[in-house]
Amino acid sequence: MENPFGFQVKPEIKNGGEFVYIECTPAEHLQGWANILHGGILSTLLDEAITYVGISTFNQPAVTAQLEVRFRNPAPTCVKLHVCAERIKVSKRLVEAKAAVTLGDGTLIATGTGKVMPVSESFAPKSP
Numbered sequence: 001m002e003n004p005f006g007f008q009v010k011p012e013i014k015n016g017g018e019f020v021y022i023e024c025t026p027a028e029h030l031q032g033w034a035n036i037l038h039g040g041i042l043s044t045l046l047d048e049a050i051t052y053v054g055i056s057t058f059n060q061p062a063v064t065a066q067l068e069v070r071f072r073n074p075a076p077t078c079v080k081l082h083v084c085a086e087r088i089k090v091s092k093r094l095v096e097a098k099a100a101v102t103l104g105d106g107t108l109i110a111t112g113t114g115k116v117m118p119v120s121e122s123f124a125p126k127s128p
C-alpha cells in the first residue's frame with residue numbers, strides 16, 4: 001500500500017540484502033527538543049534499513065521482531081542522514097542485522113541491531 005506520509009526512502013540493496021543503504025532528510029516537524037531530531041525517528045530509520053535486509057534476504061514480506069537502539073549524538077533536523085545496514089546472521093526464520101545512522105561528515109548519530117522474521121504475503125497485501 002502506498003503511504004504518502006512515509007519517508008519515501010529508496011533503499012539501495014546489495015548482494016541479496018547483505019547490505020542496505022538509505023538516505024533521508026527528516027523535516028523540522030520531526031524534532032523532539034528544538035531542532036534536534038526525535039529519537040523515535042532515528043529508530044524508525046534504523047528499523048527501515050534493517051527490515052529491508054530481512055525482506056531482501058527472505059525475498060518476501062518480513063517484519064521487525066526485535067530492535068535495540070543506542071543514541072550516540074544528537075542529529076539536527078533538515079539535514080541528510082545516511083543509514084547503512086549489514087546482515088550479520090541468517091537462520092531459517094530469522095535475519096539479524098546491524099545498522100548505523102551518520103551525518104555527511106561521518107559523525108555517528110545512532111546504531112542499532114534488529115531481528116527480522118518473514119511473514120505471509122497476506123501480511124503485506126499488494127495494491128489492487
Ligand SMILES: CCCCCCCCCC(=O)SCCNC(=O)CCNC(=O)[C@H](O)C(C)(C)COP(=O)(O)OP(=O)(O)OC[C@H]1O[C@@H](n2cnc3c(N)ncnc32)[C@H](O)[C@@H]1OP(=O)(O)O
Nearest residue numbers: 047048051052055062063064065066093094115117118119
Ligand atoms: C514494501 C514496503 C516495505 C516497508 C518496510 C517497512 C519497515 C517497517 C518495519 C516494521 O515496522 S514491521 C512492524 C513492527 N513489527 C511487527 O508488527 C511484528 C509483530 N510481531 C509479529 O508479527 C510476530 O510476533 C512475529 C511474526 C515477529 C513472530 O510471530 P510467530 O508467531 O511466527 O513467532 P513465535 O512468537 O511463535 O516464535 C516463533 C519462533 O521465533 C522465535 N522468535 C520470535 N521472536 C524472536 C526474537 N525477537 N528473537 C529470537 N527469536 C525469536 C521464537 O523463539 C520461536 O522459536 P521456536 O520456533 O524455536 O520456538
